[in-house]
Amino acid sequence: MEELADRIYEVVKDYRNHDDIKITPKKILEWSEQFNDDSKLILTELDNFISEVYISRQKAKKYVKGHVGKYIKLFGYSNVTQFLMDTEFLDLQQSHKSQPAILQLLDEVLDENFSVSYKDYLTFPKKHYIYFDDILASGSTIGRHITEFLAQTDDNDKKFAEKILLNEITLSISVFCLHQWGFSFQDFRIIKTFGEKISKKINWYSNYQIENHAKFADQKFNVAKPVKGNNIKINSYLESLEATKYEDYAYRNKTDPAQETFFTNANSRIKFEDVITEKGIDIINKISGNIKPNLRPLGLINPTYKIFGLGTHFFTWRNIPNNCPLVYWWEVPGHDWIPLFPATNRG
Incomplete structure (x- = not known):
């Protein structure tokens, strides 16, 4: 024992x-x-x-570094500075929630590896929007924030959902852990509100998946x-x-x-x-x-x-x-x- x-x-x-x-x-x-x-x-x-x-703080930093590297490659950047100029890391949760804590890790990762801070580039026009969180379980918080984001408009009254369809901006959700059942609910929520084309345009990235959908075959049920x-x-x-x-x-x-x-x-x-x-x-x-x-x-x-x-x-x-x-x-x-x-x- x-x-x-x-x-x-x-x-x-x-x-x-x-x-x-x-x-x-x-x-x-x-x-x-x-x-x-x-x-x-x-x-x-x-x-x-x-x-x-179990995700220790050090493991979380490794995950965040991996997420950043993935998006730099996905969006075709050759340097982190231009990536940060074009990217907004959404900060939508309350101060005691996980998102602000992950954004703090993000800033540590950027400082330790590139000697920069994403906060130095907040005023630049943005093409990419990235939403960090630790876990999507039922997904209700993430689903609400994402649908609110897609419904908002720019200075020309153009919805962000439309801008995504026109490839003017991108939206990505990065989590350490994602429940398959909860994700299916939130994906349906997005499809029902904005259409399947929008759903397919959103980038989802997770380090660990909980396979718990009772109607899907070959689930791990972890x-x-x-x-x-x-x-x-x-x-x-x-x-x-x-x-x-x-x-x-x-x-x-x-x-x-x-x-x-x-x-x-x-x-x-x-x-x-x-x-x-x-x-x-x-x-x-x-x-x-x-x-x-x-x-x-x-x-x-x-x-x-x-x-x-x-x-x-x-x-x-x-x-x-x-x-x-x-x-x-x-x-x-x-x-x-x-x-x-x-x-x-x-x-």
Whole structure:
């Protein structure tokens, strides 16, 4: 157990260090002990996939550098200065969100590699617009920002969507992680509002994809999603939800994925998914008063969806997405639950 905790620590040790949060092997063990007899299973599986789904600050900088290089090549620039003169990095999120933090990394990358800052070129006319974010899960925030961007007009009352069609400007979305299911929703949103031609013109770039679309073939299902069985607690919880949409997405088909690559083996996956779903239900049952309809054992979700949550397993140095299972981030006085990744700006 100590060896497992030590290995996990080496991956996640910079989590929220900037906020004076210090994860230690001891704290990892304390978190795992809350799963009682299943504590070793939880740590074994976490150790198996954590390096794949945890983005340290240094790894994020490497990703950002890769994104910049991709766009310089895509748009045919021979030097970074002209690229920066022509490019606007959209800054649309609140100051405590991930986009400003990534733009800070962008400026560090540009300074360290080219001795320039994108802020020195803000007043130049722009041809390229790039939207950075850490993760597209449900994608609602990104979808809203992108549709608002496409609907805005220039000084001649020409919509940005039209300018993209005329090849006057480009729009690119760069994320570290993208959920296939969430992306399909936002792509449909763009098509429905502006047409398929616009959708095809947008550049999407991600470093890691979560394959969780229940209707797509050969998905990895690199999330946690229980199989429907005889677990009374899990089945009863789902039936108690008043939500009505996407109930056929709630459970994972036992034959999916066809080949297990995320967990150590198929049987351990089933056990792991059941354990964290049950613990998430226990956490919700400790809430006194009204329970927010978007709160689910496997993370926050659209309140109209009759599912357990997205079961997202993706973490960054600065915060944990609220689409991740509650067992990782829940921290409420009196609930007697220790989070592995204490969340910030969660309420």
